[in-house]
Amino acid sequence: MWKTLQQIAVTGIVTEPAPAADPGLKLRDALQERILGIMGRALCIRAVDAGSCNGCELEIHALNNPVYNLEGLGIRFVASPRHADLLLVTGPVARSMEAALLATWEATPEPRLVVAIGDCGCTGGVFGESYASCGRVSNVIPVDVAVPGCPPSPVRIMAGILAAITPGADARHGPTPSGLAERAP
Numbered sequence: 161m162w163k164t165l166q167q168i169a170v171t172g173i174v175t176e177p178a179p180a181a182d183p184g185l186k187l188r189d190a191l192q193e194r195i196l197g198i199m200g201r202a203l204c205i206r207a208v209d210a211g212s213c214n215g216c217e218l219e220i221h222a223l224n225n226p227v228y229n230l231e232g233l234g235i236r237f238v239a240s241p242r243h244a245d246l247l248l249v250t251g252p253v254a255r256s257m258e259a260a261l262l263a264t265w266e267a268t269p270e271p272r273l274v275v276a277i278g279d280c281g282c283t284g285g286v287f288g289e290s291y292a293s294c295g296r297v298s299n300v301i302p303v304d305v306a307v308p309g310c311p312p313s314p315v316r317i318m319a320g321i322l323a324a325i326t327p328g329a330d331a332r333h334g335p336t337p338s339g340l341a342e343r344a345p
Contacts (some may be wrong), residue, residue, distance in 0.1 A: 204246035212251025215311035216278040241267040253294040282306040
């Protein structure tokens, strides 16, 4: 044991250097500043799964982990659309979810924002429009920002939220990293 302690004393502490900070996480600061500047309070989000495979939901849940910590930025998820400022909608809208999505959108107070998450929410994905699917979210309710990806990363979702709450900004040229989200037409 003395040999081991002596070796530790001679060698000292040897560790790897800390990894470089992810530049995408700088988006957090811009998002927090923008939320407090516009709203002066927390941004309340209602997530709606309109028929997805749950890949996008996993990335949305990752937004609450210690790395992204949306709650610390002043963003919280709420259970009722009546308390929401923004709807995050995932998946192609299943015919059975069409009425529920429309009712959720109507229950959200004005001014309401809608962010379509994932390829399925933006374009209908591989499901498209059929007897069982209405396709993209914008076929049922107006969409402000589309965040493509299958599934999009949490940083891209944060960029979409930032684009949605930035009035008149084009997401490709505004305060978000290039190409992370698109303003819906």
